[in-house]
Amino acid sequence: MPLSLDKAADHYDVIVIGSGLGGLTTAKRLAYCGHKVLLLEFHHQLGGLATWFKRKGHIFDISLHGFPYGMVKTCKKYWTKEITESIVQLKNIVFDNPQFSLKTTFDRLDFTNLLTQKFKISQAIIDSFFATVAGMNFYDDQTMTTRELFEKFFPGRSDVHRLLMEPITYANGSTLDDPAITYGIVFSNFMNKGVFTFEGGTDRLIEMMTYDLEKNGVTICTRAKVERIIVEKGKVRGVEVNGRVISAPAVVSNSGITNTIFDLAPRDAFSDEFLAKADAIRVNNSSCQVYIGLKQECEIEDKGDLLFTSTAPVFDSSELLDMHTRSKTFSVYYPKTRPGHDRYTIVASMNSHYDNWNSLTPAAYETEKQALIDRTLVDLNRYFPGVNDKIDWLEAATPKTFNRYTLHTRGTSFGTKFEGLAVSRSLFKEVAGLFHVGSVGIIMSGWLGAINYGVIVANDVDAYIRSA
Amino acid sequence: MTRDDIKDLILEIIKDIDEDADFETLQADQPLRDQLDLDSMDFLDIVMELRKRHKLQIPEGDYPQLASLSSCVNYLEPLLKNV
16 A cells, blocks of 8 residues: 655655656566665556546546557566456457448458458558558657658558558557657557457556555655655755655656656756757647446447547548547447446547647636537447436546646646657756656557556666666 | 576576577577567666676667677676676
């Protein structure tokens, strides 16, 4: 069980600010390497955006929609056997839009069949496309955009572009105008073996991770909000948290990269050149969600695990970000998702801009929120006719909600655009002992990206502490 | 450490990373990545284990030297000669 802050010591080898999957993983790896680690979380619950909430017997998962098979290897190496064994495949991925309707396992074999048979693309082009995206590295040339990549292989085929892009836009917030590598790396990860989820839900995963952290000796404090990172003579000295100073030669911030630089660290700790780069970071978009819980005795037919739906005539990145978008995903949680729990829940997710919601008057905000719920129910009834009568919980979240719970700049749910990665990676070269882990650069986002980035950063921190 | 000790050390670390790794047909002068299905995260694990076990600091610029079993041994031999 996490402790209250008054139980923490006055000094640690390393302090981790924030308990998203990146922060949790960095804490675990550093404890495994033998360091004395303090993990501080402002919320009462660990997990960052890997979170959940309970209402009227329902448990709603916020970001458990599907991750690539790579999670199996990653959890096996960096977490526990029990966590690894709870990873299961989601086999029914549904697309439904004016251009096509289909069901897929979302892997290379099935996509190849769909592209040849349904979309009439030649095998040679498909093979060449897959080889191109599979060969992409984050340090590759970034001048080609995803739009250009699609036009190169499937010119004028807006239906194929939609099939390939829509899921990735929901997975990492990237658009057709972002570097093609941010698309290719994530798409290839999914195409490896399909889409997977965590049996038992986010709450069970975080509980297992918490247990493992404690077993490895990490001190975890919740309701502990770091006010500032203390830097003296170019070096990190510790943090001030709930008014108390705790010292450490290394601090890892799992707060957003922009929050870390502009809100937590002193501005004079950075060079003008570095601040200019940080100023240029574009945070990614936020999200809207509608949480739908069904009455105890009610069931729904299995119509798929993840439904990519839209009534927009063609795919358009800006349409997906519109406040009144006609595109959304439904993540359907059947009782099989949570063995021992017999409730059905559905989470509708949309991408969204913080500014559109933040600029509303309180009255207009409530009206728009209700309209969001109403539109979602209209769409949901196309797949589950008559579902309205079965619902006993309805609630919506907007970018403002994401901002309130994660404190992320403009409620970003996918970290930053590509340039954030270089700033995050070079932070410790700017201020000795200060590190950042968290969703950056589009590729280091999602559950798998966050955990792997946690390992990468832990390696830097371990090297730093041991050389000091 | 002798060259054979270093070779055993690397193989032991890889076995910890992937218990199914098959060393039977491993060619020492060919890239480990192609033969054992290792990815860049696995190489990072090797770097971290070497630091943990033998306090070795391998700068990022030297990571390519860990590409094959032979190149690992060549690179690590002077660093581990007193171990």
